[in-house]
Amino acid sequence: MTTTSNAGPRLIGRRGIVAIGAAAGLAALTPARPKAATLTHKIALEEHFSTPELEKRGLVARPTRNDTLFADIERRLLDFDELRLAAMDKAGIDMSVLSVTTPGIQGEKDAATAVRLAKHANDALAGVVQKRPQRYGGFAALPLQDPAAAADELQRAITQLGFKGALINGQTNGHYLDDDRFLPVWERVQALDVPVYLHPGELPAEPAMFAGRPQLNGPVWAWTADTGGHALRLVFGGTFQRFPRLKIILGHMGETLPALLWRLDSRYQLQVGESLAEAQRPSTILRRNFFITTSGVCDHGPLANAILQMGADRVLFSVDYPYEDSQVAAEFIDGAPLSDEVRAGICHGNAKRLLRL
């Protein structure tokens, strides 16, 4: 494979590096800038919903022991007309691109049921979007239990329902997305030229690593390890050699991967025993085929690192509603020590380009 100059990350330039570097240093030393007088316009990409049927089938994860907190989450997942819009308005979020919460369709064992549930959820979401096209967009749920049906459902969601891409909640029946069975899905994703949001899902089994330590399960750590690993399976499994134009979105500030680019290259080259051409390095693929969102990480250090490692045009604002507080996320990005140009890109400009809004 050869690289072309526009395939790599858009480098931010020496002045940009200095500005962000200074900002990263500042973040460690000084408080963030005072609360902005006006909110930056925002588009958010990791914003979840459920349906009564998905709830009834137990396809909605429970990330808390607290019944009151979970009841509030469930209420917000099913709401599109009141609580959600109020939270968006307060945070300056013009548009939320909605997706079925985890594990959603990926948690269903039976293929035919999954196909039916995905269509139903996508149709329900299409109704919500049609009612308020200025405020809501859609990411399709895909019944990957049946890869051919998943490819067709993606096509239907994009071409008929007007969705912007798909969101996949981790593995499906023990299969990760680098599996050859999913080649027809990736082929369709690339042909349709839409992004796929790779979101945490349930682990296929409980690894010994988490045995007896339930605190590490779920979003505290297991989901990060599993989703970062899932992304790396695609990187090392040759998916991007076969489909070089795929665009994958990772939430949670990149599931720790932006901090590891140098080490991934270094240890992989040691493993193969020779230095690799730039195009074959994991860091090149991660910078070329991946975008990351700020969902669930309201912390200036990781933000500065993500911008430096991935490029400012690869980082997009998101909340992870209703599991995170929209106002906390908004205050974080509005108060981050960034130039107005970089902040506008992260808050809405990059999303407009990626989703063609």
Ligand code: MN
């Ligand atoms: Mn989420």
